[in-house]
Amino acid sequence: MNTDLDIDAIGLLCPLPVLRLRKRMAALAPGQVACLRADDPAAIVDVPHFCNESGNAFLEMVEADGHMAFYVRKG
Template sequence: MTEHELDAQGLLCPLPVLKARKRLAGLKSGETLKLIATDPASVIDVPHFCNEQGHELLSHEKAEGRHIFRIRRK
């Protein structure tokens, strides 16, 4: 299955989530999005967004000051 990538490094709240929302809207159900963010608030915003919109947050890892989220579109 194709994994799409969205680099939101350097963007501050709410831009990473807004860009993820727009990108996910263009994906088919079940496709995944890898979101890379540096905004500290993303650790709160992204899980909340997924919960509200019904998308599945598959994973979250932190590496080298970046947060890497994998989201499966509902």
């Protein structure tokens, strides 16, 4: 998937991956897509919850190389 922003949160624990996602997505225009890479198991719950609360669209989660990649479109 093509992304406009790649965010590396590997090694960070809850709530830091979502905080980093929120901060970095602020600079995106509506419709742009960010990819958050994280290995914190809590991110599986935290990222979709963040999207629901913030009006962003959770597109998908893909597991690869010992981490998860979360794709989020700015609302």
